[in-house]
Amino acid sequence: MxxxxxxxxxxxxxRVPAGLALAGAGTVGLAMATPVLPWLLRLGVATVALSLAWRQWRSPPxxxxxxxxxxxxxxxxxxxxxxxxxxxxxxxxxxxxxxxxxxxxxxxxxxxxxxxxxxxxxxxxxxxxxxxxxxxxxxxxxxxx
Missing domain, CATH: 2.30.29 (PH-domain like)
Structure with missing residues (x-):
């Protein structure tokens, strides 16, 4: 045929997928800023999410x-x-x-x-x-x- x-x-x-990952990490960071969780846990989760997004953004395809x-x-x-x-x-x-x-x-x-x-x-x-x-x-x- x-x-x-x-x-x-x-x-x-x-670069669209990396930008989406960075936006998602930013959203996670904002969600972690809510006072529901202890500050140390919020800081840890936000750090991990942002570092993963940064790695995705900076890593060569x-x-x-x-x-x-x-x-x-x-x-x-x-x-x-x-x-x-x-x-x-x-x-x-x-x-x-x-x-x-x-x-x-x-x-x-x-x-x-x-x-x-x-x-x-x-x-x-x-x-x-x-x-x-x-x-x-x-x-x-x-x-x-």
Whole structure:
């Protein structure tokens, strides 16, 4: 079955997940400021939450994917930083407004989530992906499991 024209785009990790983690840690920090808990416990919980968020924000992304291609045949090809081309399968996807989350799995590796947001991809690429993903049905080779 033909899936339409192929889609190819360069990928760099988005900062949206790290920003959400930092906002969540800030919310935890504000919640800990309530006088219900002893001050030492509040300080400890707030410190742990903020340090985890800071680590998420400052850590380099674990993703080594540089380019993603969804071919017309429904195959997913990932170009890595080591200049290797890996075949992947689309495990699932989510469309959150204008953002697209793709979970792909390369052979013998754990699933990898690619977050496409306004800070790391153009609107046209995300629109093409949303349109093509919307035509998938479960059981398609390029579809979700």
């Amino acid at each position: 033909s899936y339409g024209p192929g889609i190819r785009f360069d990928y760099r990790p988005s 674990a993703c080594a994917v540089k380019r993603v291609q969804w071919t017309a045949d429904g195959d997913w090809l990932l170009d890595t930083a080591a200049s290797e081309e890996c075949v992947a399968t689309l495990k699932s996807f989510r469309i959150l407004g204008s953002q697209v989350l793709l979970t792909v799995r390369m052979a013998s590796q754990r699933p990898l989530t690619l977050w496409l947001a306004g800070d790391n991809s153009d609107a046209n690429t995300r629109r093409q992906l949303r349109m093509r993903l919307g035509r998938l049905s479960p059981g398609d080779p390029g579809g979700t499991v």
